Amino acid sequence: MAKGRIEINEDNCKGCTLCTIACPHGVIVMSTERPNARGYYPAMFSDAEGKCTGCALCAVACPDVCITVYRQVPARTQPVEAAV
Numbered sequence: 001m002a003k004g005r006i007e008i009n010e011d012n013c014k015g016c017t018l019c020t021i022a023c024p025h026g027v028i029v030m031s032t033e034r035p036n037a038r039g040y041y042p043a044m045f046s047d048a049e050g051k052c053t054g055c056a057l058c059a060v061a062c063p064d065v066c067i068t069v070y071r072q073v074p075a076r077t078q079p080v081e082a083a084v
């Protein structure tokens with residue numbers, strides 16, 4: 001399975017929580033301690049167990065385009081056969 005990680009632009013986040021709802025693995029949480037410069041408590045990536053698959057559902061859900069997704073796909077172990 002692919003592995004992923006995300007980066008959240010916390011300065012642009014408005015704390016709407018849509019990304020936390022969209023993530024099927026529950027690896028995005030809302031900050032409760034540190035508001036950004038606009039006064040919102042931003043979303044944070046919290047994936048100590050490496051559950052993120054890089055599916056990008058969070059990025060699609062974010063109305064402010066705050067999330068960048070990085071996805072690592074395992075290398076093929078078998079050569080691809082050419083169609084004849």
Ligand code: SF4
Pocket residue numbers: 004005006022023024025026027028051052053054055056057058059069
């Ligand atoms: S890329 Fe997918 S698994 Fe990773 S944080 Fe976003 S929604 Fe969750």
Ligand code: SF4
Pocket residue numbers: 008012013014015016017018019020042043061062063064065066067
């Ligand atoms: S969807 Fe975007 S704006 Fe809303 S909490 Fe997540 S990162 Fe912030």
